[in-house]
Amino acid sequence: MSSEIPFTLRVRYGDTDQMGVVYYANYLYWFEVGRTEFCRAFGKSYADWEAEGVFLPVVESHCRYRHPARYEDQITVYTKIGEMKSSSVVFECRIEREPDRKPIASGWTRHAFVDRKGKILRGDNPLRRWIETLGE
Amino acid sequence: MSSEIPFTLRVRYGDTDQMGVVYYANYLYWFEVGRTEFCRAFGKSYADWEAEGVFLPVVESHCRYRHPARYEDQITVYTKIGEMKSSSVVFECRIEREPDRKPIASGWTRHAFVDRKGKILRGDNPLRRWIETLGE
Amino acid sequence: MSSEIPFTLRVRYGDTDQMGVVYYANYLYWFEVGRTEFCRAFGKSYADWEAEGVFLPVVESHCRYRHPARYEDQITVYTKIGEMKSSSVVFECRIEREPDRKPIASGWTRHAFVDRKGKILRGDNPLRRWIETLGE
Amino acid sequence: MSSEIPFTLRVRYGDTDQMGVVYYANYLYWFEVGRTEFCRAFGKSYADWEAEGVFLPVVESHCRYRHPARYEDQITVYTKIGEMKSSSVVFECRIEREPDRKPIASGWTRHAFVDRKGKILRGDNPLRRWIETLGE
DSSP states (O other), rough: OOOOOEEEOOOOOBBTTTSSSSSSTTTHHHHHHHHHHHHHTTTHHHHHHHTTTOOOOOOEEEEESSSSSTTTTTTEEEEEEEEEEEEEEEEEEEEEEEEEOOOOEEEEEEEOOTTTOOOOOSSSHHHHHHHHHHHH | OOEEEEEEEEOOOBBBTTTBBBBBBHHHHHHHHHHHHHHTTOOOOOOHHHHHBBOOOOOEEEEEEOSOOOOEEEEEEEEEEEEOOOEEEEEEEEEEEETTOOOOEEEEEEEEOBBBTOOOOOOOOHHHHHHHTTTT | OOOOEEEEOOGGGGGBBSSSSTTTTHHHHHHHHHHHHHHTTTTTTOOOOOHOBBBBBEEEEEEEEEEOTTTTTTEEEEEEEEEHHHHHHEEEEEEEETHHHHHHEEEEEEEEETTSSSSSSOOOOHHHHHHHHHHH | OOOOEEEEEEGGGBBOOOSSSBOTHHHHHHHHHHHHHHHHTTOOOOHHHHHHHBBBBBBEEEEEOSSSOOOOOEEEEEEEEEEEEEEEEEEEEEEEEETTEEEEEEHHHHEBBOOOOOOOSOOOOHHHHHHHHHHH
16 A cells, blocks of 8 residues: 655664564564654654544554564664554554665554544544555 | 463553553563463473573564553463474463453464574474473 | 562563673663552552552662673562652662572662642642651 | 764654653663764774673663653753773763753763673773773
8 A cells, every 4th residue: 555664773782682682572662663654754743643632552463573683783664554444554564674685574563543532433533544545 | 282371460650651551562571471481380491491502582473452451450471382383382372451350462472493593493402392291 | 767668570581681681771660660569568559649640750760780680580679768858759779689689789769749730749749648657 | 071972863652651751761771872872973883892892781870850751752862971980981961852952861871891701891991992082
């Protein structure tokens, strides 16, 4: 559907564990940064959507760890929209190491559309409409 | 295959995010605690296995977030062994809230058997043999 | 002033970094767990205080790292109340390794009393009164 | 002594807690990023120093939290060298929000010079010499 938006960051010391590579939970932080920058790239921050009362809690996550990332590695997170349903949307992510473009990880997160009280928004809502326009 | 091993912990303030619930990456920390306690319950810590030169890096993770966990919630992580292949093993996890046993999340992680240098161990190795005995 | 409240926990794999020891920021999580369990030990959880509209954001932190903690170490966090001023209170923490009681770290955090909107509460407030009774 | 090196980053969703602001332990991650970028700015990465056998474990940390940082805030970490002793060195950090330069936090970390086995290096060592040249 949508374009793929890249965002580059550097691995922190605190992201590693005693195996000398990045701890596996930290990839989910990077996926989140990818989603944040995806929205920013299209002109409306996720913080703004929350201020308007639409939230995107994660309901499912998946990650394949292909090659370990290490301290001071520069990596790029590529994010795009995947499947969208009536009440959920998927963000797809892949991570490459710079400058050799080695694939580091790939995965996706599925998010429900919910209101301020956590009630699922089925069918239409402003954030869902906005995401639909990104693929056009 | 194996029995399911429970471990109970309490949600920390720092585990939450501005949505007022536990940030999604923290569930992978809990899955890790579940695996650690699983090994301990069967009498040999994962630290010991690393000392003997067998490592279990995560190669894939999956999580379904069913109901949000909140600060000071007491939760139990139930862990068991899933599918084992020649060079990998799956740990399956589910998380319940105490005392109402509300399902909070479920998921799994797949791990490669590797040696100290990160080389994949195919076929037999002491840790793989040990895991096999747990289901008998 | 108050008694020292102990809480024991086990170091997670994800708490370590590539130096093979616990990453220094994680000690501040342990201090937080110590504060949470301190309040619980005296019969009123910090979550309850927030529900009543008194918050304790950290305004200063200090930690001395004496001996590294490692994966699977069992550690005890000892927490007590330190200096209390008109609009702030100090929690003092020290961490020992079990069972040899090796000193791992010590430090303190200073917290402002603030209301739901972040406004500093000077002078009297219910949480401040409650803390004062703990030392009696 | 040395110049102050700036590094700008954006606050992640996962850095916040249920108070709606950045959790206090995350500032220590930012101090670490500041130190890493400080070394990089002077042409030799900390990873290289570790490869040569000199390590800088944190032995003390201090932070004053002046104004809360929030999700999607852009912040700049300014890092410089502070007091250097025979076997330790201090990094000083301050954090400002962009673009209004609001002071967010300030603090410092003290680090021992140690070798690969964790033995303290007193007196001369290559990393200590290198740091001394930065102030000239």
